[in-house]
Amino acid sequence: MELELRHLRMVLAIAEAGSVTKAAAALGLAQPALTTQLQRIERILGGVLFIRDRRGVLPTPLGDLVLARARVLIPAVTGLHDEASELITAGGTARYRLGATNGPIVGGLVRRLNDAHPGGPVSIHSTWSENEIAQMVVDGRLDYALLGACSALAGLPPGLVWQAISVDAVWVLLNDRHPLAGEDEISLGELADEAWITSPGDSCFHECFAAACAREGFAPRTPTEIDASSAFDLVAAGGAVALAQGSVRQVQGTIAIPLRGVPLRWRHLLGWDPETPAADQAAELYGYAVESYLEVLLQRPRYARWLAAHPELGVQKAVSLLPGRGLSGRPGRSGRRDPKIA
Known part of the structure; x- marks a missing residue:
């Protein structure tokens, strides 16, 4: 399995929410399902992305690297989709x-x-x-x-x-x-x-x-x-x-x-x-x-x-x-x- 853009969205949602439970609610997923997805992502990347303490989750150094890339890639790909959609719509086809x-x-x-x-x-x-x-x-x-x-x-x-x-x-x-x-x-x-x-x-x-x-x-x-x-x-x-x-x-x-x-x-x-x-x-x-x-x-x-x-x-x-x-x-x-x- 390869890393996909949706994986980056999940990692970003966890970091922004501060917990897997809150991120799951924001994404419309069950908490166990998001936990399973996070484990898959960590296996793909070969390391742990977050550590957990009583306040929630904090990114590891690997997590910080992934988040930095996600904050660049997600808006760029979203913009590409929007521009392509506008181009097709403008053609009236x-x-x-x-x-x-x-x-x-x-x-x-x-x-x-x-x-x-x-x-x-x-x-x-x-x-x-x-x-x-x-x-x-x-x-x-x-x-x-x-x-x-x-x-x-x-x-x-x-x-x-x-x-x-x-x-x-x-x-x-x-x-x-x-x-x-x-x-x-x-x-x-x-x-x-x-x-x-x-x-x-x-x-x-x-x-x-x-x-x-x-x-x-x-x-x-x-x-x-x-x-x-x-x-x-x-x-x-x-x-x-x-x-x-x-x-x-x-x-x-x-x-x-x-x-x-x-x-x-x-x-x-x-x-x-x-x-x-x-x-x-x-x-x-x-x-x-x-x-x-x-x-x-x-x-x-x-x-x-x-x-x-x-x-x-x-x-x-x-x-x-x-x-x-x-x-x-x-x-x-x-x-x-x-x-x-x-």
Whole structure:
């Protein structure tokens, strides 16, 4: 993992607030989530950034160095985004600045936008951080967010409208020589002793996974976060099992198996600010996103057959999930900080 601009914003927020707890509140994050992020940043940089005493936190010499650079880099990058946005807007051309976490429909969506608007700017910002993308939409540096979540958009900034594109079952990805590889479905409890891996992210997925395992009567090993390519390699080598969307592609040496009872679900969500011009193109993006999802299903016939027996899953109706303007309403902001997904 590399140091990113959002990491610098977190470090700066902690220094300005004087405590991790106050900084978490200012950023709209849970305190444990910010603590985990700080630990990741410190691992990236190879040292401790803050020391804690009864008055709060104080930067170490390494922390002072990082803060000095952050105070220069953050305004510079923000200014660059603002100037680029003004240049595009002045040209009078519709723009589609999309931020996305890993997901199977991103490529198809971008391709359809490029085909439909060959003269218009279409850009993609990819990261594993849902919080980073949502904040960039709030700040006006992106027009749309394409995110994944298991149950709640906990900690994301308020003011955006969210529309579910699809809801998918989470399956388990096994080595094709695993003793359970030939089963039609597997219960989580049968995998209680396994080493788990999953994709990086700052959503609530780990909490949802732990709760699902608790309902099966066991506490799982904490999943190791690893990029998708490495995850396939590790599973194929028999080193772990992975949690994956049911639409996961087939890779030699691995097999995806449904989890009995669908204990975990993954939602693909499109978000935008209802008080910006992006709201006028939201219906278009939703339509292209659905087309891209259905295209993926054509390439995954096994999962498509499974979905046919679970009609509550798959493509979701175009109904706004938050108060405010959905795909056919009028503007209106929501002040809820942790909106639940319908």
